[in-house]
Ligand SMILES: Nc1ncnc2c1ncn2[C@@H]1O[C@H](COP(=O)(O)OP(=O)(O)OP(=O)(O)O)[C@@H](O)[C@H]1O
């Protein structure tokens with residue numbers, strides 16, 4: 453039998469927390485990379501005990517362990533694009549930012565995980581400050597949800613207009629190249645509509661609204677799909693548009709598991725083939 457070797461495969465790195473329930477974090481990211489035929493590598497920042505009902509415990513990794521994982525991947529395998537998710541504390545955020553700079557990791561997507569879907573703040577104010585000062589300036593894109601955009605801007609977001617104002621504010625004041633304010637946490641017509649701003653173009657990115665309660669991991673999945681598309685060489689805006697389409701299909705195939713908010717169906721679109 454002939455042995456076929458894939459000699460060139462794009463590599464993406466996720467720097468994020470583990471979700472024992474398998475719906476968000478590292479688990480969602482690696483499945484999303486795999487769906488996009490991108491080799492997924494990871495640096496685990498924390499271990500969450502989590503299911504569809506919520507998070508019951510979080511254990512942080514030592515920052516040195518996070519650094520060692522990033523270095524092991526970057527120095528040998530190489531990284532075409534990377535994303536950060538739940539970074540948890542200021543020590544891990546600072547250490548990650550330093551490595552991204554040292555190893556010259558380009559195509560960095562920062563999903564600034566700060567608030568749980570239930571509205572609880574996951575990282576303290578000092579960690580938000582370090583994130584703003586050290587990591588955001590290194591990102592090609594930051595993807596806050598409604599609540600994270602509120603924390604980053606101080607603007608209360610209840611409408612599309614306020615999402616636009618927040619996107620403009622984040623670009624102007626936080627030294628990021630581009631921003632996508634996500635609308636999964638909005639109500640009414642804005643639910644599922646995102647706002648993109650790169651300093652020149654403000655775009656409303658929308659697909660059809662999916663009527664499901666099972667939306668766990670949508671944010672991780674979107675950022676991971678953008679990262680995978682960047683690793684494949686897409687330009688940033690196309691990477692975002694394609695990722696938005698992927699999340700919408702994955703939401704359509706969301707899994708009705710557990711008693712709470714189930715995860716999106718990362719591979720279920722394949723069942724159609
Ligand atoms: N019901 C829905 N219909 C269509 N798109 C949705 C829906 N809910 C979320 N989305 C989309 O999913 C993506 C993720 O946005 P969301 O605001 O849910 O992120 P998030 O709060 O960070 O997610 P999570 O914390 O659950 O991982 C966005 O593109 C958003 O528009």
Ligand SMILES: Cc1ncc(CO)c(N)n1
Nearest residue numbers: 469470471476477538669
């Ligand atoms: C580990 C982890 N990362 C990110 C999120 C946000 O969805 C979550 N719930 N858990």
